[in-house]
Structures are given as C-alpha cells and as structure tokens.
Amino acid sequence: MGLDWSVLDWGEIGLASWDTLRMMGWSLFFTILFGLPLGVLLFLTSRRQLLQHTWFNRVLSFVANVLRSVPFLILLVVMIPLTAWLVGTSLGVEGAIPPLVVGATPFFARLVENALREVDRGVIEAVQSLGASRWQIVWKVLLPEARPGLLAAVTVTAITLVSYTAMSGVIGGGGLGDLAIRYGYQRFQTEVMIVTVLILIVLVQLLQMLGDWLVARVSKK
Amino acid sequence: MYSFTVAVKPVSISYRVTPRLLLKRTVTHVIRLENLEKTFIVDGRAVPALRGIELSVPAGEVFGIIGRSGAGKSTLIRMLNLLERPDSGRIVIDGQDVTSLSETELRSMRQQVGMVFQHFNLLSSRTVAENVRLPLELTASGSRAEQHARVDELLELVGLSAHRDKYPSQLSGGQKQRVGIARALANRPKLLLCDEATSALDPQTTQSILDLIADINRKLQLTVVLITHEMGVIRRIADRVAVIDAGRIVEIGPVAEVFLHPKQPATQSMVAELSHADELEDSGLLASATGAVWRLTFVGATTHEPILFETAHRYGLSFSLLQGTVSRLKDLPYGQLVVEWQGEADKLAEAREGLMARNVVVEVLR
Numbered sequence: 001m002g003l004d005w006s007v008l009d010w011g012e013i014g015l016a017s018w019d020t021l022r023m024m025g026w027s028l029f030f031t032i033l034f035g036l037p038l039g040v041l042l043f044l045t046s047r048r049q050l051l052q053h054t055w056f057n058r059v060l061s062f063v064a065n066v067l068r069s070v071p072f073l074i075l076l077v078v079m080i081p082l083t084a085w086l087v088g089t090s091l092g093v094e095g096a097i098p099p100l101v102v103g104a105t106p107f108f109a110r111l112v113e114n115a116l117r118e119v120d121r122g123v124i125e126a127v128q129s130l131g132a133s134r135w136q137i138v139w140k141v142l143l144p145e146a147r148p149g150l151l152a153a154v155t156v157t158a159i160t161l162v163s164y165t166a167m168s169g170v171i172g173g174g175g176l177g178d179l180a181i182r183y184g185y186q187r188f189q190t191e192v193m194i195v196t197v198l199i200l201i202v203l204v205q206l207l208q209m210l211g212d213w214l215v216a217r218v219s220k221k
Numbered sequence: 222m223y224s225f226t227v228a229v230k231p232v233s234i235s236y237r238v239t240p241r242l243l244l245k246r247t248v249t250h251v252i253r254l255e256n257l258e259k260t261f262i263v264d265g266r267a268v269p270a271l272r273g274i275e276l277s278v279p280a281g282e283v284f285g286i287i288g289r290s291g292a293g294k295s296t297l298i299r300m301l302n303l304l305e306r307p308d309s310g311r312i313v314i315d316g317q318d319v320t321s322l323s324e325t326e327l328r329s330m331r332q333q334v335g336m337v338f339q340h341f342n343l344l345s346s347r348t349v350a351e352n353v354r355l356p357l358e359l360t361a362s363g364s365r366a367e368q369h370a371r372v373d374e375l376l377e378l379v380g381l382s383a384h385r386d387k388y389p390s391q392l393s394g395g396q397k398q399r400v401g402i403a404r405a406l407a408n409r410p411k412l413l414l415c416d417e418a419t420s421a422l423d424p425q426t427t428q429s430i431l432d433l434i435a436d437i438n439r440k441l442q443l444t445v446v447l448i449t450h451e452m453g454v455i456r457r458i459a460d461r462v463a464v465i466d467a468g469r470i471v472e473i474g475p476v477a478e479v480f481l482h483p484k485q486p487a488t489q490s491m492v493a494e495l496s497h498a499d500e501l502e503d504s505g506l507l508a509s510a511t512g513a514v515w516r517l518t519f520v521g522a523t524t525h526e527p528i529l530f531e532t533a534h535r536y537g538l539s540f541s542l543l544q545g546t547v548s549r550l551k552d553l554p555y556g557q558l559v560v561e562w563q564g565e566a567d568k569l570a571e572a573r574e575g576l577m578a579r580n581v582v583v584e585v586l587r
C-alpha cells in the first residue's frame with residue numbers, strides 16, 4: 001500500500017491540533033476547579049482525618065467510583081442532552097468539554113486524595129498543636145506539602161484528557177480525533193491517521209516532560 | 222559517742238527543699254491533671270492507655286515523664302494540648318479547664334502551648350525561616366516586618382541564623398530539632414511540651430538539644446514537660462519526674478530522690494540501666510568480697526568532700542572501691558559509690574553512723 005503524503009491538508013491538521021489543545025486546556029481547567037475541592041473533601045472526610053464523616057465520605061466515594069467506572073464513550077453519548085442544555089450544542093470543542101470534565105473530575109479527585117494521603121500525619125499534628133484552624137491546615141499545610149503529588153496528578157489528568165478528546169471525535173467532538181475518524185477511517189486516508197497519531201504522541205510526551213520538570217522544581221524532599 | 226536512737230534519717234532533705242517548693246502554697250500550677258482516664262478501642266478490643274493520672278506542674282519547672290515504650294507517655298503529653306481527649310478527668314492548664322473549651326478557645330490555648338516532636342514534623346515545602354514564621358502567620362501576629370524580626374530573633378536563639386534559607390531536607394537531625402524548638406517558641410508560649418524530642422538523635426546532639434531546652438527554661442521562665450524512655454535525659458535537665466508504667470504513674474518526685482532511691486521495680490530497672498547496677502552483680506566483685514560492702518549515696522556539697530579518706534582515717538579502716546559514679550543531676554552534684562571496708566565490727570558501725578551524720582545514705586549490700 002503506497003502512502004501519498006500530498007493528500008494531507010496541513011491547514012486542517014493545524015486547526016484540529018489547536019482544537020485539541022483548547023479542549024484539553026479548558027477541560028483541564030474545569031476538572032481542577034471541581035476536582036481539587038472534591039479530592040480535598042474526599043480526603044478530609046475519610047477515617048481519622050480532620051472532618052471525618054463516614055456517611056458523607058461513603059456517598060461521595062460511591063459517586064466518584066460510579067462515574068469512574070462508566071466507559072468514557074458511553075458517558076459521551078449519555079451526556080448529549082445535558083451537554084446541549086449546558087453549552088447549547090453537543091458538537092465541536094464546546095460540546096466536548098462537559099463530558100470531558102465529568103469524566104476526568106472523579107479521576108482527578110482520587111489522585112488528589114492520594115496525593116494528600118502522602119502528607120506526613122505528624123506535620124498536620126504539629127500544625128494543629130500551633131492552633132491552626134482546619135482551613136489553615138488545608139491551605140498552609142496540606143496543599144503546599146502535597147504540591148509535587150498534585151502536579152503529578154495534573155500531568156496524568158492532562159494526558160488522560162488528550163486521549164479522551166481523541167475519543168470524543170467519535171460523536172463529532174472536533175480536534176485531532178475527529179480528523180482521524182473523518183478522514184483516516186471514513187475516507188480511508190491512512191496518512192491522516194498516521195499524522196494525527198504522531199501529533200498526539202508528541203503532545204503526550206511534551207505534557208509528561210513539562211509535568212516531570214514542574215514536579216522536580218517544587219519537590220523539596 | 223553517737224546513739225542509735227537519734228540516727229539520722231537516710232534521705233537527706235537538703236536537696237529537696239528548694240526555694241520553689243518552700244513557696245508551694247503560693248505557687249501557681251501551670252498544669253493540673255485530675256484522674257485522667259483514656260482507653261483506646263482497637264479492633265473492638267479495649268486498650269487502656271492511661272489510668273487515674275494525677276499530677277501538678279508548677280510554673281518554671283522542668284517536669285519529666287519516663288516510661289517504657291507503650292506505657293502511655295505520648296498519650297499523656299498529647300492531652301496537655303488536647304491533641305488527644307481524655308475519656309474522663311480534668312485537665313487544667315493555667316487555671317483553665319481545657320476539656321470544655323470551644324473550638325476557637327482551644328486554638329488560642331494551643332498557641333500558648335508549644336510542642337516539639339521526636340520526628341521534628343517540619344514542613345518540607347518551607348525553608349527554615351518559613352517554618353519558624355508559620356505560627357506567626359497562623360495567628361496573624363504583627364506586621365510582616367515584625368514577623369521577620371521575630372523569626373531572626375528565634376533563629377539566633379537556637380543558633381540557626383546561617384541556615385535560614387535552607388530546606389529541612391538539607392539539615393541534620395539536631396538542626397531540624399532546633400527549627401522545631403524555634404517554631405514551638407514563636408508565639409511565646411508559657412508551656413513547652415517535648416515528646417521524645419531527643420530520641421531520634423545521637424548522644425552528642427541529644428546533649429546539645431537538652432542544653433538548649435534547659436537554657437530556654439531558664440531564660441524565658443518557661444515551664445517544660447518532657448517525656449522520654451531514657452533516664453539520662455531526665456537526669457540532665459528535669460527537676461521532678463513521674464514514672465509511668467502501663468498507663469499509671471507509679472512514682473513521682475524530685476529527680477534526685479527518684480533517681481537515687483527508686484522504690485518501684487519499673488523505676489529500679491530504668492535506673493539500673495544507667496547506673497550499671499547490674500554490672501556489679503555480673504562482675505562477681507560483690508560475691509568475692511570479704512569485708513563489708515556498702516553503697517554510699519550522697520548529693521550536693523558532700524560530693525566535694527573526701528569522705529572515704531576521712532572515714533577510713535578516723536575509724537582506722539581500709540577500703541577498696543568496687544564501683545562508683547560521680548556526676549550531676551541537672552545542677553546537683555551527686556555520687557554513688559560501692560565500697561568494700563575492712564576493719565573491726567564496732568568501728569564499722571561507728572563509721573556508718575558517721576557517714577549518715579554527713580548526709581550520706583548507706584545501704585548495706587553485704
């Protein structure tokens with residue numbers, strides 16, 4: 001099978017890449033916005049923590065697990081009406097963002113919870129002994145002390161979002177995944193498929209490198 | 222001629238009657254614990270951790286609590302700032318029953334009580350100076366400039382000015398504990414709690430940290446409660462000590478008394494580790510002795526007197542030294558010697574009377 005690279009429309013590929021970046025950026029922003037407090041809450045209400053609340057923690061944990069166990073493709077389809085209501089369309093970059101956020105938030109919240117668990121209990125206790133309020137403990141101790149872990153969680157989530165954006169192409173979500181499906185799959189242009197996959201690989205590599213670099217920078221252990 | 226009926230009481234009281242204790246009635250107690258009880262439930266089973274704890278600590282004292290691992294020391298000291306709540310009993314800190322405090326009141330009480338931990342518990346994401354500033358940030362006390370000045374003052378006090386911008390991971394254990402102490406003192410507490418503050422440190426560093434704590438106690442008129450499993454720590458800096466065993470206080474008193482004349486088996490075994498009492502048994506010196514073997518214990522000025530020589534000379538005895546320690550309990554010099562005497566029986570009896578008259582406690586071992 002000969003490949004004909006001249007069929008590639010670089011303008012369209014550039015646009016699709018930009019769309020992917022926008023989808024990832026916006027959904028990452030909202031995922032952190034919702035997921036960080038959720039993760040903090042999951043941690044604080046768990047056993048032997050500052051706001052221990054078994055019942056509340058169980059419900060929250062259950063909801064997070066349910067959302068995490070729904071395959072993203074199914075979430076995409078199920079959410080179409082909600083998405084349309086929220087952003088006025090279920091297509092394109094805007095239409096992809098709500099399902100991406102709903103899919104990634106519980107995942108990110110769990111990662112946040114795990115990162116907070118890594119904070120030394122003794123340190124929390126020491127700050128309690130200084131008369132800190134719970135709010136101060138969260139802001140002055142938990143989040144700063146967990147910063148390397150939190151940045152690693154953001155990196156993993158960003159990369160997961162990239163692969164989710166590719167999937168949202170299936171329902172017309174725009175971006176590189178959309179391009180790959182429309183040209184590469186439906187019109188048998190293997191070249192487009194190869195290029196989009198290569199771009200995705202480079203994007204993921206770059207994100208990982210950036211994340212690792214940031215984690216190393218803030219790590220003082 | 223000495224008469225047996227007026228025999229001097231074995232325990233010298235000269236070192237017990239310090240000015241602080243003479244003022245006992247007017248002294249304010251920084252800490253008063255009444256009948257504290259605490260039981261942990263572990264996997265449905267009750268683990269009693271503290272039982273019927275009663276104690277008072279007057280202002281300015283260094284109070285030690287010693288016990289084996291698992292005896293309940295940490296649970297007890299953590300009650301003093303309510304990191305742990307008792308099941309029942311009263312905890313009175315500075316005249317205030319703290320178990321009934323509201324959340325906000327509890328927080329301001331904690332700002333008056335500094336705590337130092339075995340594993341330092343510093344924030345790894347903050348520099349030395351930032352760690353020390355944290356308590357000031359929490360209480361929003363003073364302007365930024367004032368906070369910086371206070372941090373400088375504290376770093377000076379603990380001797381870490383040169384390391385202010387380092388992160389805890391770049392410090393030695395002793396330096397980390399100095400940061401911990403500076404942090405605990407930032408809000409000028411009245412009371413300093415030390416939970417095994419030197420147990421993770423080597424002997425030399427332990428010594429320097431204990432010196433620092435003793436120094437702070439003197440300079441800042443701070444009351445200090447420290448817990449440890451090492452008698453050596455108590456001996457160095459404590460004024461009084463409580464021995465805790467299986468959640469109960471089994472012995473309490475001035476360090477010299479508890480250390481030199483331990484009554485409870487738990488105390489005796491801990492003291493023995495330090496004074497090498499068991500080595501005497503092992504050495505066989507006691508078994509092979511032909512004369513009278515006495516353990517002589519003396520404190521204070523007597524330590525500087527040539528009591529053995531004078532006794533031998535005066536009663537026509539000869540002696541050999543089987544074992545001996547001359548050291549100090551905080552600022553109090555003391556000696557503990559095991560001596561074998563050769564001589565006539567009536568002279569020996571007179572010598573014993575003579576020693577007791579000089580405030581030497583004589584225990585006849587053989």
Ligand SMILES: Nc1ncnc2c1ncn2[C@@H]1O[C@H](COP(=O)(O)OP(=O)(O)O)[C@@H](O)[C@H]1O
Pocket residue numbers: 261262263268269270288289290291292293294295296297
């Ligand atoms: N949070 C806790 N939960 C259950 N048991 C505990 C807890 N803290 C302490 N204990 C138990 O209480 C006893 C006393 O512990 P602790 O005060 O830490 O002793 P120490 O400091 O003298 O070594 C131990 O048997 C310990 O296992």
Ligand SMILES: [Mg+2]
Pocket residue numbers: 294295296417
């Ligand atoms: Mg302990």
